[in-house]
Amino acid sequence: MEPSSMSKPIIASKTTVEWREKKYKDEISNLTQKNGWSPSQPLCLYKDFWFYPFFLQGALYARDHFQAQPNDVFICSSMKTGCTWIKSLCFSIATRSQFDDSTSPLRTTVPHDCIPFLEFGEYFTAQGPKIPLFASHLPYTCLPESVIDLGCKIIYLCRDPKDTYVSMWHFFRKVVATTTPGDEDSFVSNEEGFELFCKGLSSYGPYWDHVLGYWKASLERPDKILFFKYEDLKKETEACVRKLAEFLECPFSIEEEREGTVQKIIKFCSFESLSNLEVNKTGKQVKGRGRFVENNKYFRKGKVGDWKNYLSAEMDELENDRVFVNQPWNFNKALLALNDYDGLEALESIPFEITPFWVRIYGLPLRMMNEKIGVAVGEAVGPVLEAESLNAHTSRSPGSEGSHQRGSFGGFISPNHGARAACSGIRGSGSQSVPSKSVTGGGAAFQNHVDSMVLRGKSVARALTYEDQLCEIISRIDGRVAVKTPRFQGDGSSDNRRRDARFEGCYG
Structure with missing residues (x-):
């Protein structure tokens, strides 16, 4: 320079x-x-x-x-x-x-x-x-x-x-x-x-x-x-x-x-x-x-991991049990999507136990879109008081059993509020999306805004959508790097709404 x-x-x-x-x-x-x-x-x-x-x-x-x-x-x-x-x-x-x-x-x-x-x-x-x-x-x-x-x-x-x-x-x-x-x-x-x-x-x-x-x-x-x-x-x-x-x-x-x-x-x-x-x-x-x-x-120490000398196990657990809204890498946990509602004034790091929010999973094989999977994911986040069958609000599209389709699971997880699951539908080649439905109210909101969070376990795909336009996909976490797939901008036509945009989530 x-x-x-x-x-x-x-x-x-x-x-x-x-x-x-x-x-x-x-x-x-x-x-x-x-x-x-x-x-x-x-x-x-x-x-x-x-x-x-x-x-x-x-x-x-x-x-x-x-x-x-x-x-x-x-x-x-x-x-x-x-x-x-x-x-x-x-x-x-x-x-x-x-x-x-x-x-x-x-x-x-x-x-x-x-x-x-x-x-x-x-x-x-x-x-x-x-x-x-x-x-x-x-x-x-x-x-x-x-x-x-x-x-x-x-x-x-x-x-x-x-x-x-x-x-x-x-x-x-x-x-x-x-x-x-x-x-x-x-x-x-x-x-x-x-x-x-x-x-x-x-x-x-x-x-x-x-x-x-x-x-x-x-x-x-x-x-x-x-x-x-x-x-x-x-x-x-x-x-x-x-x-x-x-x-x-x-x-x-x-x-x-x-x-x-x-x-x-x-x-x-x-x-x-x-x-x-x-x-x-x-x-x-x-x-x-x-x-x-x-x-x-x-100039103090300039070391990696020095926090272990100052934070107790309880404080470390507190940090791990926080929803760090919009976290861009995963620290060996899974990337899910978080929306919080119910009158919260601003998105911030908040304890699981007091926060009602939606959890969404993308890219599940059709065979995995069921109540059992929904409950398992919900319990990894917090107490699930009730769950609804994921298949209740989905339409299956042509494709081999187990292929990754575009879909999601939403769960209202909170010990202070009822917890229910609702699926916003799947999209695959030749299929129409099913509008999001929530038995707890406000479910449609998560179609228009999705913020990322981290959770233990495996990488899961995430997308940010707005008015049927797929704006951003982060398909997986490779190490600590988010791998992003090419984006497309739909024009709202039925052809674009039916476009096959697969989320290749990582499961095992």
């Missing part, structure tokens, strides 16, 4: 921060608010995500004033998913023609100042070359419009939610002690913080919705959005660094490969190397109005 024109830098100052606070005070005060992790900092709901006011002020400022350029690249993530590391890697890759590890600005500047954050409103003029790299913790739907409209490239990094939570809890607890003295004594406990995190009440949360926004966008624009997992970056660092270089349009040459440039960048940007630099041991990052973060707070 060559030095080039950048989006106009804005130098943050006390005046800028004070002006921002005054300008957006009324807008923020009218938002839904809930208690956050610190007593003096409530969480504000903006576009279905929770923000601390200071971060939201910067997000609104970027919304109104930031104008991206077509060649800008954005490194995006939720908080505490490895952003410091991937920033240093991207910066080193993009500037390697001008610096080596002995002259890199990273030796004297924290990575967050080399690649500035959008929502902090602090687009510092880099001490090194001007490169079109920016970072953001903003959800995909909250990015400035110009970023999406211009088709800017995005690199997204996600991480195991339990490791993300542990890192976030430690970070905020330490930062609160330096930015708001007195609050550290009433900062949420580990158990309280984890419960809030599971409910989506965390900075830029709900976490899974944050991840899903970018994941879906990466499926729609794979040439523009590169989706990474922290665990993969740790396990296959060299391969990921090469992929980053390709995406940044500055691939490593044969000569660089021969000279070990990839390995040198990895070593220089390692946790051990960066955390031991003087700037990261003793430096501070100014946040305006007397706020600052000590650079060493950005």
